[in-house]
Amino acid sequence: MVVRALKDEGVKYIYGYPGGSLLHVYDALFQQEDVQHVLVRHEQAATHMADAYARATGKAGVALVTSGPGATNAITGIATAFTDSIPMVVITGQVMSHLIGEDAFQETDMLGISRPVVKHNFSVQRPEDIPTIVRKAFHIAESGRPGPVVIDIPKDMTTPTERYPYEYPKQVKMRSYTPITRGHSGQIKKATDLLLNAKRPVIYTGGGVILGGASDELTELSRLLNFPVTNTLMGLGGFPGTDRQFIGMLGMHGSYEANMAMHHADLILAVGARFDDRVTNATDKFCPTAKIIHIDIDPASISKTVQADIPIVGPAKVVLEEMIQLVKGSKKQPDADALSAWWQQIDEWRQRHGGRYRTDDSELMKPQQVIEMLSKVTNGDAFVTSDVGQHQMFAAQYYKFNKPNRWINSGGLGTMGFGLPAAMGVKMNFPDADVACVTGEGSIQMNIQELSTCKQYDLPVKILCLNNQSLGMVRQWQDMNYESRHSQSYMKSLPDFIKLVEAYGHVGMKVDKYADLEGAMREAFALKDRLVFMDIAVDPFEHVYPMQVPRGSMRDMWLSKTERT
């Protein structure tokens, strides 16, 4: 019934790892060909693969893991998806119903453990409920503010010798769950009036634009108004990265011009963003002169950390569409003179510090150069996944994402080990696309066993390991705040990555000089059917800048090791 329900839901791939409590389900998988199972090497990777599929397509990914350790290994992946509002259905095996609560072999209370990191979870109590629960799980995961849903299935609920009537419901209705489908027209009207009167506006958008499929509407509205656009880490690609109106990412490692513009703005239009601490810096100093319009599908995100002047609860796509119509139909035009002065100011900021880094203070390659080369070699068109740390910030700053759903990273939870399985999940579903995993020598070792899965399923992703021989972001903080006491932030005895990937049956490339980088990278991407691991030696002393000064306002930033605003 489980497999049949997944098939009826239109699921093509599920990612998982078998175990005792799931043997009935795995036997059913064996006897059909519609739902293909991908065997990972660690359950965390299964959840990240499912998660990345969801990030790239907008549809819920599915993971299947056994009870006990299988389920607990999946928790990190579930939490990763939860924090970034990614739709996912995770099916966990459970011990037989009569053993629950008796500390049986491989028993854990998965409902209890997963509760704080899921949108909802189900326990199957009667086999005949399976089709409805599966449909509800997908409905909940994909609608409203998306999120992961766990279905915990005791082994005796899947006994193959017992037969039950099966009908897969097309729709499910739940009296306690009715996601909102449009915004309040009065509020949208008020907001549009403010937009048309703004003198120093900024459009600040997040992952909600990507998840809500609202990139086209955002781009159209921004162009109509000629307003600058900044994206959060999760929102990159929501607006074309090479567009003149794009002023870069904002926040802790945001661009100088984006953070300055936010601080001096008189109006902020926030769309599908949640004013998180990595964006706002100190909330009491946040954007002191700005009125705030906040569009979000989740009412709890509005006025949670920063008070909104005009809250609009609704799906980004529908609300923005309504705004576009209002702007088009309005007699009033945006204030061209004020905007031209505002753009002049922004361009001046952009001139002063826009995305520059020094290449002359060391012989070594700069990590920024590697990302810029990746952007060049792939024409800004690849799917880029990342792990967590300095390389993630460099990728976010220097890769120019022109399309949504192409930048795939663990933004909220910051999960090291995410990058490789995420790249695999994308490649499996987009076999013809270039998929690059930007990682570091620290992060990659958190799920390196998946190189084996890549071999089994022929997943020729390109891994760019920015090897700085240290946990770069930790080291940076230690440099800046702990007088360079590098406590546990470097690893001695790193493996020979080239030999390691070759042992897994893949291609390894070592790059030490910038002069060799372009050639090597082009060669790697030309090897269409091979996984290539590029071990790229970069300057271990490089820091990510700008970096906001702790407890300051948006405009308080370090711009280099010596310069401060």
Place this chain on the structure above:
Amino acid sequence: MRHIISVLMENEPGALSRVVGLFSQRNFNIESLTVAPTEDATLSRLTVTTIGNDRVVEQITKQLNKLIDVVKVVDLSEGEHIEREVMMIKLKASGQMRAEIKRTCDIFRGQIIDVTPTTYTVQLVGASDKLDAFINALGSASIMEVVRSGVCGIARGEKVLSL
């Protein structure tokens, strides 16, 4: 400020733990909590009292509303409402104290629901501050055990919390 939040939710296993878990997860405080099925056996009614400023309480109601099992949420403190709590209190009662306790009990309109030669068990119904006042009036020396139900509340007038 103290708020009384009423929640109508699906009467399903695990629903209560979602509510309680939410409070600890988000660092909200719970003063008291009561829960029982309603006249419709598929629904439970939960009442929680909490202390927080308007922003915190707004977050609490929004976050509660997000829980899939929660059907409706209302902050009763926003309007006219009635609150009640039941307390049973076991007291040492011998000698002169027996009459004294009985008098205090009458003043507060409590009922003595169990008697032994040396103890009284008193039942008292009222708003929480009335129960507090009763305890204060007794003085702690004679109290052996206190059990309180937690607050339940209902809006005044025609306002109802239902489907």
